[in-house]
Amino acid sequence: MKNLMMIFCLCFLSACGNNQLDFEISKWNESVDGFYKFRELMTNDLMENHLKKGMTYQEFTDLIGEPENFANLKTNTIGYTLMEDYGWDIDPVETKILLIELTADSLVQDFKIQHWKK
Template sequence: MTIGKGLLFSLLISLVVQGCHSVVFKQSFDKQKWNDKEDWDYPQRNNVVDDLVKNHRLKGLNYKQLINLLGIPQGQSEDSAGIYYQIVMDFGNDIDPVYTKNLLIGFNKDSIVNSITINEWKKP
């Protein structure tokens, strides 16, 4: 009976440990965390992006105010009506990305933020 309980306990602990590796630890937005960069990766962005979008007024900011808050974007959106910030770029074991997650910011004709979208892409 003791061996069965020990085995069950060990199995439960290993499942909890494995589950913790896939959990993203959500944190409050912080400009320094947002701009923290290691090589071409932004390791803190995925942790703070939800708070940024939910609790910080981005819509209505002009381009300069947005750049003051988030820094220089990684690029321009495909339709050229906005910009994007890289949140996650996972290469897996490949030379090309297998997963990306970006924060897309759209502007109106007066360069005022009018849309915020999180776009995720996964290689089929």
């Protein structure tokens, strides 16, 4: 009985592990019906190890692809959808977007995640 309980505890703890993935451009751009399955899981690695302030526009678009067109972003800010959840609604109930702010010379000035929840 003790062994069974120990096995159960180990299985439970291993299931609670970190669900982060290393950044890979092929998975980053993989989309099914407009939803990106891997982006949210790769964001930490992308922001910590790949995106750098001072990168040129060309360098980061070579790294993560062309940005999406968001009409409501500030000037010199571009975005990449990380996650969009509709629940049972026709409109999104939660979104996460990677925002990249650029200087007037198109260099990366800052990047952050914008998280919105209804």
